[in-house]
Amino acid sequence: MTSRPVRIGVQIQPQHAEYAAIRRAVAEAEDLGADIVFNWDHFFPLYGEPDGLHFECWTMLAAWAEQTSRVQIGALVTCNSYRNPELLADMARTVDHISDGRLILGIGSGWFEKDYDEYGYEFGTAGSRLDDLAEALPRIESRWSKLNPRPTRDLPVLIGGGGEKKTLRLVAKHATIWHSFGDAATIARKTEILRGHCADVGRDPAEIEISAAVNGKPAEDGPALLDRGVTLFTVAAGGPDYDLSALRQWLAWRDEING
Template identity: 50%
Template sequence: MTRPVRAAAHIWPGGAPDYRTWRAAVLRAEELGADIVFGYDHFHKPAVRRTANGIELEPVQPDVPNFEAWTALASWAEITTTAEIGVLVTGIGYRNPDLLADMARTVDYISGGRLILGVGAGWFEKDYAVYGYDYGTLRSRMDLFAEGLRRIEHRLANLTPKPLRQIPILIGGAGERRTLPLVGRHADIWHSGLDRETFRRKNDIVKQHAAAAGRDDSVIERATNWTTAGQADVLLAEGITLHVTELKPTDEGYDFTTLTGLLAWRDANR
């Protein structure tokens, strides 16, 4: 399957001066030509830094203005017209999976069939602790994630009316024991963020799990984080066609420089 190169804006609400600024950023990303606009599913903005080992939490996690993801998505479904929309990614432990499927179906209708359902096991302990959810262990969260995916797919197939399209399920992560089997079995989009050699090895694992589930792995769109055009060229050659750039607010609002760079690279490769 030959896929188009696509560009997504992951627009963080946490720390925005107000809701209108976040809303305006969503509209601006669509106006610039983003194929997808994502939010995040955090009740508090995670203060993080990127290291050679991945994302690490800062020792201090201050409270800043923030907004809930799915109520915002319903608004985005009304105010946008062309971009797909979603959350990168929904924490499975925060909502009953059958309810989440119904929420997704409803937003799919509001948007005219533009929803992507990003789902993950959850990882930011502060979200759980402050809002009264059981954080559990990585194992218990992954168990809940696996069962939640099964329930979501079952509910989506049995809702009346059914979604306007088969809502794409996005799964993020690269854990070989638990996450990649779920990618092979359930994902329509796999978001990883790996270097070329690591991606090659783990992509082979995804292919094996997809085959074991009776799926053609070409139905799974590969996604990663945008860094530079040169790195994107390398990853495109490996079959990664969806690139996602983060837009984090400052006191002055959002800077769209990285998004415009990503869009220029996308257009040059279409």
Template identity: 60%
Template sequence: MARKIRIGVQLQQQHAHDYHAIRDAVSRAEDAGVDVIFNWDHFYPLHGDPDGTHFGDGWTLLAAWAEQTSHVELGVLVTCLGYRNPDLLADIARTVDHISGGRVVLGVGAGWFEKDYDEYGYEFGTAGSRLGLFADSLDRVKARLTKLNPPPVGPLPILIGGSGERKTLREVAKHADIWHSFLPLPEFVRKSAVLEEHGAAVGRDVSQIERSMNWPGSGSTVIKAVDPAQAPSVADDFLAAGVTLFTVGVGGPDYDFTTLNEALRWRDANS
């Protein structure tokens, strides 16, 4: 049975005039019919004025959104395990899952934005040390989730962001329900084959894992040069390659949904 096509929106908590602008964007996104609303786990803007307004803690926002919304799934795209106690993160995710009635997606990654670490007093380390910490922390998150009373309400799917071939994709094969990457199509196809190899090595059928990608040209450093008019046809190609969750990145101050509405129309036309 074919997997359902889904559209997410990442409401980036940067450059908003105030929190009410973000809250309004959440309501508009749910009313528009998105499947998932994400934010991110950064302490400073990634685009525009690096010292612009920003509400850093994604899980605090997610708890508020869990009360505000009624049916859309919610997640952080993605939580940096480099500056999160993994046992506490499991408890936070479980709690927000209960607030939402079982609608949380637990998105995790190894971290990459050095300013977040430096300014908040965390050790940035190396790519290798961050990936090692990520693997250890993810094991602890999953172990803690089995000990919590009460447990999460919903399935609490684990989304892993990243595409490193030796370490990240192995963790995806072992743990992920959703794999999110930022790759041009040829690289996505090649790394999907690498993921299959890791799945065989760990004894898991990775076809169970939902493939996730930013909407072409939206919030990606590797495919942002896509002509917006060509985005639906590029999305067609990714869909044929197995991607079924596409997320549109939107930032403040206006939270313009022009591209999001286009993606929703594409989803409905292909469903």
């Protein structure tokens, strides 16, 4: 079992809600004691009414940076395809400063074809999008070293995805946090693959926090994931109502585990 403390995140999905409701949900999540508040980087709802209410990711993160004072914030996850890597690096650095050092750069290769089609991005293939991400990550890191001022610290990078050949190798090379989906057995198997990639690139796998999306009861799902090294557990909350009851349950479990 890992020695890291358990942390709990919540994804406030920016769909099917007026912004005032999103702002209230973020405030409530921080008041409840969430460790991280995420949104996501899409231009349209992922489920429900396909053309329903929806807001953009990074302008929202800047507002959250001003609104909050304790929680870490980030996208789960930014789509690499939507912004030039140097621009994204600068945006992340700026939001990091606005938040006094609370930003996590969550990033992935992208997958939601409607976003690409409607906004004029080339969708390509899953492989080409991963290749683009592999090219972008060193450019982001390089830009951070050139910016004036630089980020407030070494910005944590969360990479989302479970692809065993390309994605997990990128995690080994670049990520502070690896976020995945699946049951405990799936995550355990992929963690072993990640360890192999870490060995290949000379990285200590203990440097990478393992994160998982959860939607069950903490007493049922938490222990098995924790035994396999997961320490960041993220629940989802959708609009328009943003019911945070699941967040409350996972926060109570966190406090029991951490003691």
